[in-house]
Structure formats: structure tokens, C-alpha cells
Amino acid sequence: xxxxxxxxxxxxxxxxxxxxxxxxxxxxxxxxxxxxxxxxxxxxxxxxxxxxxxxxxxxxxxxxxxxxxxxxxxxxxxxxxxxxxxxxxxxxxxxxxxxxxxxxxxxxxxxxxxxxxxxxxxxxxxxxxxxxxxxxxxxxxxxxxxxxxxxxxxxxxxxxxxxxxxxxxxxxxxxxxxxxxxxxxxxxxxxxxxxxxxxxxxxxxxxxxxxxxxxxxxxxxxxxxxxxxxxxxxxxxxxxxxxxxxxxxxxxxxxxxxx
Numbered sequence: 001x002x003x004x005x006x007x008x009x010x011x012x013x014x015x016x017x018x019x020x021x022x023x024x025x026x027x028x029x030x031x032x033x034x035x036x037x038x039x040x041x042x043x044x045x046x047x048x049x050x051x052x053x054x055x056x057x058x059x060x061x062x063x064x065x066x067x068x069x070x071x072x073x074x075x076x077x078x079x080x081x082x083x084x085x086x087x088x089x090x091x092x093x094x095x096x097x098x099x100x101x102x103x104x105x106x107x108x109x110x111x112x113x114x115x116x117x118x119x120x121x122x123x124x125x126x127x128x129x130x131x132x133x134x135x136x137x138x139x140x141x142x143x144x145x146x147x148x149x150x151x152x153x154x155x156x157x158x159x160x161x162x163x164x165x166x167x168x169x170x171x172x173x174x175x176x177x178x179x180x181x182x183x184x185x186x187x188x189x190x191x192x193x194x195x196x197x198x199x200x201x202x203x204x205x206x207x208x209x210x211x212x213x214x215x216x217x218x219x220x221x222x223x224x225x226x227x228x229x230x231x232x233x234x235x236x237x238x239x240x241x242x243x244x245x246x247x248x249x250x251x252x253x254x255x256x257x258x259x
Contacts, residue, residue: 025105
């Protein structure tokens with residue numbers, strides 16, 4: 001499948017006249033939560049030729065879109081962000097982008113530009129807004145879970161995973177690895193067993209009756225209470241990085257298109 005993904009990315013580069021700097025897996029396969037028939041959720045960062053940026057209309061306005069969305073084909077979903085969009089989101093510690101940069105499955109790159117972003121990550125990282133993002137994600141999905149009896153496995157995943165990421169950030173003040181097995185070492189043996197059972201039910205497509213609902217519910221309520229209390233004491237960092245990211249963008253243009 002990797003060869004198919006790389007071939008498709010090369011086709012996109014040729015069709016759109018762009019250069020893909022980085023492409024990774026960003027869904028359940030990157031999280032270690034995929035079933036055998038799960039989709040491939042490929043996300044990429046790309047750059048246009050220099051002249052594309054030298055106009056009075058900035059990228060992201062009108063016809064100059066800053067995203068590429070490829071129609072779903074079979075089990076392959078591809079979506080890309082233009083580099084200046086990615087850098088603006090990087091400046092704000094956008095959780096989605098940070099998950100891309102920390103994916104354990106990489107199809108293209110990382111280019112030197114993406115490596116620089118990875119190196120900058122610890123300097124730019126804003127823990128508090130990221131924790132708020134994941135708390136809100138968990139709470140939103142918990143409300144959905146309370147209102148339905150359908151697709152509860154997916155909802156439990158979408159509650160537990162953001163809780164584990166937020167817990168890591170509060171504990172270490174860094175953005176975590178996104179594979180589930182790397183996130184559970186902070187938990188008690190009982191909690192680990194419940195999460196592992198959830199993972200097995202998801203990946204092996206077992207019946208929902210196998211879910212340890214009581215243990216999961218207790219874990220979720222307890223951890224959300226802990227996260228709410230903890231985030232209230234976090235401070236927002238003031239970081240000035242725009243000039244550094246501007247320089248990185250200009251250097252990338254020269255390196256990619258002027259050599």
C-alpha cells in the first residue's frame with residue numbers, strides 16, 4: 001500500500017505543480033487502533049513554486065486555495081495543507097498539525113523544512129491550548145456517547161485517546177507520541193487493562209459487549225476531573241517566532257525551486 005500512496009502523491013505533485021515536503025498517516029493506523037479494513041488517512045504538507053506567492057492575492061484567498069483534498073478512493077483518503085498555512089498553524093501549536101509531525105508512519109520525507117519544524121517544536125509548543133483542545137474533544141464525544149447506543153467503540157476511542165494525550169501534555173509539557181501504546185505507561189495496571197481491552201475490541205472487530213464499560217466510564221470521569229483542575233493552573237507561553245518561520249519559508253522556496 002505504501003507504494004500506491006507514494007505513486008498517488010507523485011501524481012498530485014505533477015497535476016498541481018507542487019512539491020510535497022512531507023506525507024504521513026494521521027488516522028487509526030498511526031494510533032495503533034486500526035482494523036484490517038481500516039482506511040488509510042494520508043496527510044501531507046506541500047509548497048507551490050515561487051511565482052505562486054508573488055501576487056496581490058495571498059494563498060488561501062479566492063481561487064488560491066491553501067488545501068488539497070483528493071476524492072476518497074477505495075480505502076485511501078488524502079488531504080494536504082500548503083506550507084504557509086501549516087506554518088501559521090504550527091505557530092499556534094495546532095494539535096492536528098502536531099499529530100502529523102509526530103506520526104510514526106511516514107510516506108514522504110521528512111524534508112529539511114519539516115525536520116526544522118520538528119526541531120522547533122519544543123520551543124514553540126503551547127501546552128495549555130492543546131490541553132483545552134483535547135479536553136473539549138473528549139467532552140464532546142462523551143456527550144454523544146451519553147445520547148446514543150450506536151458506534152460506542154469509536155466514541156470510546158475518541159474520548160480515551162484525547163484524554164491520554166492531554167494527560168501526557170500536563171505531565172511532561174511536551175507533545176506526545178500518538179501511538180496508543182506509548183500513552184498508557186502513566187496508567188495503573190487496571191486502567192491499562194481496560195484501555196488494552198478497548199484496543200483489542202476495536203482492532204479485532206469484536207462485539208461491543210466485550211467492552212469493559214464500567215472501568216472505562218470510571219476512568220473517563222476521573223481523568224476529565226483531573227484534567228479540568230490541572231489545566232486551570234497552566235500558564236500560556238508568550239513566544240515570538242514569526243520571523244523564524246518566515247525565514248524557514250523563504251529558505252524552502254529557494255531550496256526547492258531555485259536549485
